[in-house]
Amino acid sequence: MNEHSFRKGIVLVRPREGDKRRRIIDAAVHVFSERGFFNSRVNDVAEAAGVAGGTIYLYFKNKDDLLISVFEDRMDTILAMLKSELRKELNPSGQLKRFIELHLELVQRDQALADVLAVELRQSAKFVREYRARKFYEYLGVAEDILTDGIKDGSFRADIDPKLYRRALFGALDELTVMWLACAREDRPAPCSLNDAVNQVFNLFVSGLGPEAKL
Amino acid sequence: MNEHSFRKGIVLVRPREGDKRRRIIDAAVHVFSERGFFNSRVNDVAEAAGVAGGTIYLYFKNKDDLLISVFEDRMDTILAMLKSELRKELNPSGQLKRFIELHLELVQRDQALADVLAVELRQSAKFVREYRARKFYEYLGVAEDILTDGIKDGSFRADIDPKLYRRALFGALDELTVMWLACAREDRPAPCSLNDAVNQVFNLFVSGLGPEAKL
Amino acid sequence: MNEHSFRKGIVLVRPREGDKRRRIIDAAVHVFSERGFFNSRVNDVAEAAGVAGGTIYLYFKNKDDLLISVFEDRMDTILAMLKSELRKELNPSGQLKRFIELHLELVQRDQALADVLAVELRQSAKFVREYRARKFYEYLGVAEDILTDGIKDGSFRADIDPKLYRRALFGALDELTVMWLACAREDRPAPCSLNDAVNQVFNLFVSGLGPEAKL
Amino acid sequence: MNEHSFRKGIVLVRPREGDKRRRIIDAAVHVFSERGFFNSRVNDVAEAAGVAGGTIYLYFKNKDDLLISVFEDRMDTILAMLKSELRKELNPSGQLKRFIELHLELVQRDQALADVLAVELRQSAKFVREYRARKFYEYLGVAEDILTDGIKDGSFRADIDPKLYRRALFGALDELTVMWLACAREDRPAPCSLNDAVNQVFNLFVSGLGPEAKL
DNA sequence: GATGAATGAGAATTCATTCAT
DNA sequence: AATGAATGAATTCTCATTCAT
Numbered sequence: 061m062n063e064h065s066f067r068k069g070i071v072l073v074r075p076r077e078g079d080k081r082r083r084i085i086d087a088a089v090h091v092f093s094e095r096g097f098f099n100s101r102v103n104d105v106a107e108a109a110g111v112a113g114g115t116i117y118l119y120f121k122n123k124d125d126l127l128i129s130v131f132e133d134r135m136d137t138i139l140a141m142l143k144s145e146l147r148k149e150l151n152p153s154g155q156l157k158r159f160i161e162l163h164l165e166l167v168q169r170d171q172a173l174a175d176v177l178a179v180e181l182r183q184s185a186k187f188v189r190e191y192r193a194r195k196f197y198e199y200l201g202v203a204e205d206i207l208t209d210g211i212k213d214g215s216f217r218a219d220i221d222p223k224l225y226r227r228a229l230f231g232a233l234d235e236l237t238v239m240w241l242a243c244a245r246e247d248r249p250a251p252c253s254l255n256d257a258v259n260q261v262f263n264l265f266v267s268g269l270g271p272e273a274k275l
Numbered sequence: 276m277n278e279h280s281f282r283k284g285i286v287l288v289r290p291r292e293g294d295k296r297r298r299i300i301d302a303a304v305h306v307f308s309e310r311g312f313f314n315s316r317v318n319d320v321a322e323a324a325g326v327a328g329g330t331i332y333l334y335f336k337n338k339d340d341l342l343i344s345v346f347e348d349r350m351d352t353i354l355a356m357l358k359s360e361l362r363k364e365l366n367p368s369g370q371l372k373r374f375i376e377l378h379l380e381l382v383q384r385d386q387a388l389a390d391v392l393a394v395e396l397r398q399s400a401k402f403v404r405e406y407r408a409r410k411f412y413e414y415l416g417v418a419e420d421i422l423t424d425g426i427k428d429g430s431f432r433a434d435i436d437p438k439l440y441r442r443a444l445f446g447a448l449d450e451l452t453v454m455w456l457a458c459a460r461e462d463r464p465a466p467c468s469l470n471d472a473v474n475q476v477f478n479l480f481v482s483g484l485g486p487e488a489k490l
Numbered sequence: 491m492n493e494h495s496f497r498k499g500i501v502l503v504r505p506r507e508g509d510k511r512r513r514i515i516d517a518a519v520h521v522f523s524e525r526g527f528f529n530s531r532v533n534d535v536a537e538a539a540g541v542a543g544g545t546i547y548l549y550f551k552n553k554d555d556l557l558i559s560v561f562e563d564r565m566d567t568i569l570a571m572l573k574s575e576l577r578k579e580l581n582p583s584g585q586l587k588r589f590i591e592l593h594l595e596l597v598q599r600d601q602a603l604a605d606v607l608a609v610e611l612r613q614s615a616k617f618v619r620e621y622r623a624r625k626f627y628e629y630l631g632v633a634e635d636i637l638t639d640g641i642k643d644g645s646f647r648a649d650i651d652p653k654l655y656r657r658a659l660f661g662a663l664d665e666l667t668v669m670w671l672a673c674a675r676e677d678r679p680a681p682c683s684l685n686d687a688v689n690q691v692f693n694l695f696v697s698g699l700g701p702e703a704k705l
Numbered sequence: 706m707n708e709h710s711f712r713k714g715i716v717l718v719r720p721r722e723g724d725k726r727r728r729i730i731d732a733a734v735h736v737f738s739e740r741g742f743f744n745s746r747v748n749d750v751a752e753a754a755g756v757a758g759g760t761i762y763l764y765f766k767n768k769d770d771l772l773i774s775v776f777e778d779r780m781d782t783i784l785a786m787l788k789s790e791l792r793k794e795l796n797p798s799g800q801l802k803r804f805i806e807l808h809l810e811l812v813q814r815d816q817a818l819a820d821v822l823a824v825e826l827r828q829s830a831k832f833v834r835e836y837r838a839r840k841f842y843e844y845l846g847v848a849e850d851i852l853t854d855g856i857k858d859g860s861f862r863a864d865i866d867p868k869l870y871r872r873a874l875f876g877a878l879d880e881l882t883v884m885w886l887a888c889a890r891e892d893r894p895a896p897c898s899l900n901d902a903v904n905q906v907f908n909l910f911v912s913g914l915g916p917e918a919k920l
Numbered sequence: 921g922a923t924g925a926a927t928g929a930g931a932a933t934t935c936a937t938t939c940a941t
Numbered sequence: 942a943a944t945g946a947a948t949g950a951a952t953t954c955t956c957a958t959t960c961a962t
Contacts, residue, residue, distance in 0.1 A: 117933065232442070
C-alpha cells in the first residue's frame, strides 16, 4: 500500500512492510491448493494467514480479486526470474531447454503454487475468460520470443507458427505439471527425474518423435 | 419444449426411454460450458433440459455426479469413435496423425463439449483428484498405445517415455483447445485452419523444431 | 403468483391460495413495526410468518422489495376502501370529513400497519426517494380531488393551492398518527377520542378553507 | 481542508476548541442527509469531516449518539433563534406567522439539515421512540405557547386542543418540507415561492382558528 | 416418474468499534 | 488527542437437495 513510508537503514522501519497482504497471499496459495478455490472459504484463508476474516477485505476487493492477486503476485516473481535466467543463455536452443527446466523446477519446488496456477486458476470463469490474458500472455510471450529468435538464427525451422508452438509447449508443460501434482497428492513416485523430464520435453520439441530426426 | 411431445389422456408417444437423462446431460454440457461448473445452478441445467429441478435427482445422485456422468457419457462416445477410426489407420504414424485430427475436429464440432472436457473437468476437487482418472486414462492410453506400437515397429525413437509423451501430446492439444475456445468466445477468427493445426502438431511431435530434422 | 390456477366453487381449490406470500407480508408488517425495518432481520420475518428464511426470497427479490411490497399491498387495500367509502359522500365537505375519519380510524384499528406506513417506510432511502411516489401520490390525489371538487362547487375558497393543501392535510394526519403511535407504545392514553380528533382536524381545514369561513 | 489551519512546529493557531466535534457534526448532517442514517458508514462521516474513523469515538459514544448529538446541537441553535425571533412579535397571530416563516426558511436555507430533521430522525428506533421527545417537544412547545396565548387573548377560538393543533401544524410544515426536499433532489422547481407557502399555511391555520374566521 | 415449492445450512461481505502506536 | 489498521459479529442472500402431491 504505502511502500515508501519508512526509511531504509533507519531504525524506525515499520515492522514487516506489506506483511499482511503478503501473508494473505501466501496463505491463499496453500488453502486454494489444498481445498480448491471454490471449496475454500475466505475465512479459511484468513485463518491460515493468522488474520481476521474482515482483514482480507482491507487488501482485496473480494474473493475473486484475491485469486487474481495471487496470480499476479506469483507471476511477477516468476516472470522476473524467468527473464533473468534466460538472459544467461546464449542461443535459442539453450534458452528453450532452460525455459522447460525452469518451468518444471518450479513445479517441483512449490507444488502448492503449481497447483493454483495450473488447476485452481482455471476454475474462476472470470479468471480464465477475462483476466488470464495479461500475465499469462507475457509468459507465453517469453516462449514465443525464444521460438522467433530461433527461427531467425536458423536453429529452428522456419515453417512453424510460433503462436501455435508456444501454446503447444505450454500445454505440454502444464499437463506434465498436472501429472506431477497427481503423483505427489497420491504419494506415488514421480514418473521420472526432473532431468529426464526436461530432456524428454526438450527432445520432443526440438527433435520430435521421428527415428531419424536427431542424428 | 416438451409440452407437445405427447397427447394428454391418450396412450400414444411415451417419450423415448432414457429421454430425460439424455436431455439433462446434453443441457449440462451447455450450461457448464457457458457458466462453468461451480457457477451453474442445478436449476439452470433443469431449465435448459426442459425438466423440473427435482427431476435431475431422479437421474443423478447430486451435482457432482451429474458432472461425472456428463464426462462418462461423452467419453464413452468419444473413445468408441476414436478407437474405431484408428483401427482404419495402418501404421502408428498415420494413427498419431489421425488422433490429433480427431481431437481437434471434436473441438471444432462441439465447442461446448470441448470446453467442459478441457476446462470444467479440472474443477471439482472430487473430479480432478479422484475421478478424472478412469476414462481420462483410457483416452491417454489410446495415445500411449500408438506410441508404444511406433516404438516397437521402429517408426518412433526408442528413447522416449510414452507415459510422458502421451501427456505432452494431450497437454498440447488441450491448450490449443483452450486457445480455440477463447477465440470462439471473443469472436476472433481461429488462428489457423484445422488442417494447418493438425499438420503443425503432427510435425512438432514427429519431427520437432530442428531445422534439418525431417529431411 | 398464479392466482387463477384453481376453479372457484370446485373441490380442488389449492389450499390457501397465495398463502405464503400473504403470511410473509402480514408478518413483515408486525416485525418491521416492532423492531423497525433496519433492525429487523429477514429471518425474523420468516420466523414470524412460519416459513424458512429462504422462502422469503421465493416471493420477494430482497429485503427492500419486501418493504415495498408491504406498502403496495396495503395501499391497494386502503385506496380501494377509501375510494369506495368516499363515493358514498355527496359533497366535498362531507368527503373531506370522511377522508380524515378513515385515515385516523385506520391508525387506530391497525397500529402496526400505521407504524410501518408512517415511520418505517421513511427509512429506506430507496423507498422515500425513488419509490414512494406512485401509490403515495395516488393517496394524495384522492385528497386533491376532494379539494378541487370543493373549489369548483364553491364549498372551498378558490385562492388555495390544492397541491400544497393536500400535503398539509396529509402531513397533519401523518403527524397525528406518529403522536398516537407514541402514546400507544408508552401506554399513555390517547390525547383525545377519535371523534374529537376528526372534528378538530376537519374544523381546522374546513373552516380555513371556507369562502366565508364557517358561520 | 484542515491541513493549513496552523503552522507546523509553531505554537500558533491551535484549532479552536471543539473544532473537531463541530466538524464531525456538520459532516454528519450532510452525510446522513445524503445517504440516510442507516446507510451511512461512520467512516463516511469521518472522511467528510476530515478526521480519522476512530476520532469519532473520542467525541461520541457510538453512531446513535452521533445522530442524537446532531439533533441536539441543531435544535439548540434553532430553538434559541426561534425564541429570540418570536419575542419580537407582538401578538399570537404575528408569532404564528413568524413561526411558520422561520420553519420554512430553515428548510430552504439548509436542506441537508431539514432532511435529517424531517426524515432521518424518524429512523433510529431508539430515536423516534425514546429520544425524539425532548428537544422536539420543546419545539412543539413553542408552537403550543403561541396557541394558548392566542386562545387566552381571544385571537384564537377557545374550542381547539392546542396539543392536537401544534401537531397538525408541525405535521403540515414537515410534509411541506419533505415535498420541498423531493423537488430539490430531483431538480424540479419548488411548487411555489416561500412567501406564498407561508401565506397559504398561515391562512389555513389562522383562518381556521379565528373565532369568527377572518372576515 | 415428475414436479417445483420449500428448506436451511453455508458463505461472502460489511462496518461499528477498539486499541496499539 | 489522533490515527487507521484490524477485528469479528452480524446479516443478507444463494442454491443443492428434499418431499408432499
